Amino acid sequence: MxxxxxxxxxxxxxxxxxxxxxxxxxxxxxxxxxxxxxxxxxxxxxxDEILDTLKNRVEHGFLGQSMPGNEYLDAVCGWYQRRFDWTIDKESIFYSPGILPAIGFAIAALTKPGDGVIIQPPVFYPFSEIIKGQGRTIINNTLINENGDYKIDFADLKEKASDPNNKILLLCSPQNPIGRVWTKSELEQIAGICEETNTYIFADEIHCDLTRKNVQHFPIKTITDYKNIIVAVSPSKTFNVAGLPIASIVIDDNELRKIWLNETKGKYYIRFAPPLDMVLSKAAYAQCxxxxxxxxxxxxxxxxxxxxxxxxxxxxxxxxxxxxxxxxxxxxxxxxxxxxxxxxxxxxxxxxxxxxxxxxxxxxxxxxxxxxxxxxxxxxxxxxxxxxxxxxx
Ligand SMILES: Cc1ncc(COP(=O)(O)O)c(C=O)c1O
The missing domain is CATH 3.90.1150.10 (Aspartate Aminotransferase, domain 1)
Structure with missing residues (x-):
């Protein structure tokens, strides 16, 4: 090796x-x-495998428009299947030029101005900037900090999710910056509360591969059948390629897919994906x-x-x-x-x-x-x- x-x-x-x-x-x-x-x-x-594949692709001499094809989708599905036993249907994967833009699309599509979006601070600060930027209301389900041990305040989450004005929970899983990897039981409780209160979940799982020995990340889709969930994953943190705009947005539910496509393809004409991102992802997921x-x-x-x-x-x-x-x-x-x-x-x-x-x-x-x-x-x-x-x- x-x-x-x-x-x-x-x-x-x-x-x-x-x-x-x-x-x-x-x-x-x-x-x-x-x-x-x-x-x-x-x-x-x-x-090296990523560098070589990028060099070869550039030397080919053409950088015309491209779209995620089967090889790319197989590479993404293969990675999550192998590492997390998460079976993703290729039809569920949508390209986005990053996770943060995807959060913006989801908020725009699923809420109206003034609606509440729940976050769990301390949390990755662009979440609140996007909510504010879209004219929505930040609803804090603040994490409980017991001498540096962080826990979710489930009673508070339930109360806030029960308010019909609060439409989405932005879940950071694993959590940046506090570094928690939510347990299966915590995720089950989150999903249960959101299902009961009809709150959408946008799960940002960008850090899913970066866990310590003996700590297991559970993709939220592997622990619940709740349909109103959008998951975002990406090779960017895992393979240190965050400068290239790429994320896979996973949506299983047909109604939610329609809403997503209307927002991204329909309103913003997001149909293609950068060719370098495609080859990079294939090499990363398959060889690295x-x-x-x-x-x-x-x-x-x-x-x-x-x-x-x-x-x-x-x-x-x-x-x-x-x-x-x-x-x-x-x-x-x-x-x-x-x-x-x-x-x-x-x-x-x-x-x-x-x-x-x-x-x-x-x-x-x-x-x-x-x-x-x-x-x-x-x-x-x-x-x-x-x-x-x-x-x-
Ligand atoms: C939790 C989290 N989400 C999203 C991002 C950025 O995602 P992207 O560059 O795909 O928009 C980061 C980068 O640090 C992050 O930590």
Whole structure:
């Protein structure tokens, strides 16, 4: 088996990279030298099989319009069948230029202005931006935080889903940023409440492959027959190709498919898909499982490294190894004022990590760190945090 060198550090500046070249997108105090441990974008070079297939496709010399064909659909179905025992009907798969646009299409199609869309903060902040942008109302089913252990408030979810004005639950499964992988029982309860109250579920399962050893992700479609569910999956996080716009939207119900097609094909003429995305997905799903497995091992070790490092240098840190994603969710409140620490990290220690507050008010006090990077970068980032905290205490 091919062994990856995941310790290798690559130069990524000057590639229009959001993570490296556009940090001011998140914080204008950053500079050209800032170390970016933010955004969900890995520092691991993508698999050779993906690179080769992209090169070959470009060298073919034609990049005309393309559409998802059987080979692509087989590759997608094969992956989810093998990894999750989830049988997807090819007819259920619809191309979307990303999951976030798909959330926008679903909200536009299934709700009217003013209607409520339920989210579970702290959660991936574009969810609330899209809801606001569409003139809908954000309904918070805030997660219960018991010293860093997050749980769903089912009584509150039931109350909010029972309000006929609240039409959709945007479910992040696994959950970014807190890193929970919802259990079968939690998902059954969510599906049960939504079915009982006739609430649509849009399940964003983009992080489904990025789970720890011994933690299992359950695609929501494998645990319920509730028909009003839209699931979004994508190779983008799993294979580190988030710069290419691609997602597979899975819709089993015929009525819901019609609504979806009316919104996407009918209103926005989304019929074709980029040819590079098609070949990339085929290569990724069919040939690159080995890459994902090695990256997952490395991420697991990075989390363990971080745990040990924090225990040694900042033992009062609120930190728990997440069940999924490659994002750490950390609370340094025992040591420093949150705003002061953020300021010191950026201005004096040239490190960008994300403030938990951007994921909603319940994220206040936390930071989100992307640990999908060579260990040397992670260690450098952690040492800057320790130095900043030492400055402030
Ligand atoms: C939970 C979640 N959903 C969606 C996205 C982005 O999806 P896309 O680029 O396909 O719109 C991300 C990226 O970080 C994410 O973490």
């Amino acid at each position: 091919k062994l990856l060198d995941l310790n290798k550090v690559y130069r990524r500046r000057n590639t229009d990279s959001v993570k490296w070249d556009h940090m001011d997108f998140m914080d204008e105090r950053t500079s050209e030298t800032t170390l970016p441990l933010w955004l969900s974008d890995m520092e691991f070079k993508i698999a 499982e080995y890459w994902v497995e090695q990256v997952l091992e490395y991420i697991e070790d990075n989390y363990d490294f971080m745990e040990k490092y924090l225990k040694e240098h900042l033992p009062k840190t609120g930190y728990k190894k997440p069940e999924g994603t490659y994002l750490a969710w950390v609370n340094f409140g025992a040591y420093a004022d949150y705003e002061e620490l953020l300021e010191t990290l950026i201005s004096k220690y040239d490190l960008l990590i994300e403030s938990g507050a951007i994921f909603g008010e319940p994220g206040l006090g936390y930071f989100r760190l992307n640990i999908a990077c060579p260990r040397s970068q992670l260690e450098e980032g952690l040492s800057r945090i320790v130095a900043a905290i030492n400055d402030l205490t």
